[in-house]
Amino acid sequence: MNSELEALEARIDQVVALVHQLRAENEVLKNQMVAAEAERLHLRQTMTAARERLEVLMDKVPEDA
Template sequence: MLNELNTLESKISQVVALCHSLRTENDGLREQLAATEAENERLAERMAAARSRIEQLAELLPEFKA
């Protein structure tokens, strides 16, 4: 009986350690995701600004007549 309780205690300790490890990893992944989403938003804004600037420049070009 004591041996079974010791085995159970060991398994519970392993599960607790695994949960802690997974929680830590999950927190890190959430931070990475937030940083990636922020970078994605910044790049999307830069692309929109570049697109707008290209459209403005295209309007200044004379029309090509064949």
């Protein structure tokens, strides 16, 4: 009976360690996702600004050219 309890305790320790590891990995992934979303937003703003500048330049080009 004692060995069964020790085995169960060892298994519980393994599960607890795995939970801690997965929580840490999840936190890293959340941070990466936030950073990727911020970068995506920045790139979208950059593309919008570039498109607006191109439209202004295109409006200045004569139709005959």
